[in-house]
Amino acid sequence: MRLTKWVVGPLALLSLGIYGLYNCVLCGDPAAKAAAAAVANGGRPEIVVRIPSFPTQSLEPYVWAPQAVITQGTLLEGLFGYDRDLNVVPKVAESWVLAPDKLTWTIKLRKDKKWSDGTGVTAHDFIYGWTRFCSPGFPSPDWASVFVSVEHAMDYKSGSIPLDSVGFKALDDYTLVVKLIKPRSLPSFLALSSTLPMHKASFEAAKARGEADFWWMPGSFVGNGPYIPVRFVRDGEIELVRNPHYVGERGNVDRFVLKSMSMSSQSVQIQQYEAGELDVAHVMTLGDYAYASKAKHIKDQVVMTPEMGYTGIQMARTVNKLMNDDNLRRAIALAIDKADLAKNVMGGRVNPTNVFGPEQDSLFAGLTGVSFDREEAKRCLAKSSYRGEPIYLFSPPSTDVKGLASVSEAIQSHLKAIGLNVVIENLEEGVLNSYVWGGGYIDDPRYNRPGLTLFPGKVLWKEPVMMLRAADHSWDWMNYDYEVKELRKRITLERVALKKEEKGDKPRDWAELKVLRDSCAAWFARIKSMETDSLFRNKILEKNAAPQYDRLLSSIGPKTARDEKIAKWQSAKDVLLDAEFEFLTYFGNQRNHDGKVTFAHLETATMEDSATTPLLRHMIQLSLDQNWIIPFFSEKLVYVKRPWLTGESMNKFGMWNVLFDLQYINVDEKAYMAAVHPESKSWLTRLASHQEGN
């Protein structure tokens, strides 16, 4: 008995301790604290909205990382931004003029916009930020910005020219000029985080303190967006409060608490929402979706909004002849029962589609994709050259959360039903991506197997090429032909090998290369005489590497060092190989040619131009006709939100599908107070009488 005392005693003490600890720490409840703190707010408790966000490591706007969704529009405001329906709208810009050359944009700024320290936002703030983005050595992602198309911006970045030659300038405090090297849809790009302005004084001050990398920390940060950060924990919580000097549309939320979490099966957002710790929760997994759409207490709070994109299969990037058969690809497209996938596999969370996005989208109206028809699929297959070879379906691991693993199983059964021998091969995400994106050119027999890969196609921002949904894939089908892939593989391997070739210091090395140079010149001369579309002709003739070979060869003198000669020879061969790919693929099939020409026009089109949409539709239809990429559903972004929360804007672009542009979020005060601060009844009564008085 005494023994029990010795063992049970400490256990009881321990439990008491835990209970005591729990009770004493309960006093630290943030909700209680917020309510207490907000009494100062004229008796009206502070309106706090807690939302999930991605783990965030800094608030630097010029990196292509999850923080872009907070910086862009919420902490900093660009010349352009998005309205709630994701249309590009002017923010700091007041008016803009595009010169007849379609390259020079003159933008007038509003004069009433302010930084959070009360000073006015001027054109120089934009130039200061853009200069920082483009400065040599600053690790900014050029590719996620318009600066690759701004005159001399990349030359400045490479350190070869001074700043004053770059094609952006402030004419005065409120006028900016941007000069492009080819027509682009500039406002679309000026809405992205890469073109946000920067507050020079606060950045310079942080730099002087040796904190240049942390200029964005609360306390130092000066922004021109509707909210400013007051607390930042790396990969933890971020708190934003109203920027007192902000001019523009904004909801009534006083404070946002952004809780970082992994947007995967490991997050327990629904439970956090149920426990009252989040006011919005993303429904990530099919299991969560099934629960949220049935659970009585939250099913009315489920919101669904279609994504800008689709999920489908594409012919894998592996180099194999089998998939070149038009009838085989059409048979595959016909065999997939999209309604079955949407309803039975994805539990109604997606919309079946035959095009590259939601079918109700006006961009796709009247386009014809392939719809499910098993009998026709069998007839098509019979006409093909397929003789029972295994076709691999490269899929995510079976633990994947979005249900794509089960989609693979369903597709396998659909394809088996018409007599295809489909083998599923589960691959870890990193490996799978090389089959989806980069595979095919690696010297490994596994990359030569015929196959299909699951593929989500997304739009990253609103701009003609992006609107093709899944950029690379919806236009790159011109490069899916076996011959093209085989050629690209050869050239890629040759280019890799080139790095080890120590040639160039002997005349015979250059003579050896001259054979390629001459055929390059001859082929491009032929293209010049044949090509009727002037825009495309100019584009492809830029690829003629013969003049560059001549230039490099003539730059070699008797005093040129051996290493330099080798570098020049390698460089010449590199551009010649690139050119070889271009001229050899030019003479492919007519559809490929049509696609390339259309694409060249889309590259220089702007969203504002009425001719752009027909071009886009033509290109999409061309892609649909090839069946290199077969769309089957368009996802819905699903989340739950409190009934008192309105105006939220979901980022439907490719990445980081979380709430953004927080300025539009508004709260029904009466409902909020009743739900969150029932103790503030007296305040509610006053509010009611005030409203009646009005």
Next chain:
Amino acid sequence: MHALVFFSKRLSAIVVSLAAVVTITFYLMHSAPGNFLEMQQVREAMASLDSKGREAQKQYEIEFQKRYALDKPIYVQIGIYLKNAATFKFGPSFTNPNVPIEALVREKFGTTLQIVLIGLILAIVAGVPLGVIAALRKNTVWDYGLMGFSMIGQVIPSFVIAVGLIVIFSVMLGWLPTSGWGQCRHYILPALAIGAAPIATVARYIRSSILETMEQDYIRTAFSKGIPEARVILAHALRNSLIPLITVMGPQFSFMLLGSVLVEQVFRIPGMGSMFVSAAQQRDYPMLVTSTLIFAAAIMLVNLVVDVLYAFLDPRIKLE
């Protein structure tokens, strides 16, 4: 003197092993297909580039490779990495080029260590009494109940326990927060989730160890001298049964350190674990190899501490 030789031997072994870990990680990373630039999101954005953009992209790739020394042969990369790691400098990661990794590690490793240590203390504080009860009530309902319970704790993965705890204590009872970090109440559920399996292991070890000790002659002698039961158990039996416990605590620590990777994700704890997972998914080489290095170093150091404690507790064992 012995101890000094022992320490220098073990520490140099740790340094060599860490270098080996880094080398193996480098080779494994590079042999896995796909790299950071090929990762979907980056590719998606790059793909929209026109012909002029492709040149910029090429330039970007060249700069990128230069910045991270990816253009050098792998053994040179390993050499550079080890040289910098010796002074605790790991450079920036791929995903966030503005933040050096050592700053992240400094911030995050403490958090992970906190959870693991709380879990460890919990494992001892709860596991030892449970083991003692089970041993002294051998083959009774107490014993079967506790051991059955500990078996459950051992076989359910920590992240499943974590979700279970959240549903019970946060959603249904509303006692504790589902996630977050910084206040005492945030520590309870993660510690329970991560400590559940070690509690079970400790309880089972203590049980069998006490059963074995109770058979010893000196216990019988102690009883025959009329020493109270409680004193026999605490001063003689339990004390001698603790030695095997120390040997399990080393592996348990490693186990919890690895378990923290998942538990951190569930409870939104800004620790090393979540960093490790995203680094692996995105092929963020510098981040991935550094996380591996830190985890490996922690495990090796704990093993060293365990060996030292072992010698300290059992005079028959010498440090050699």
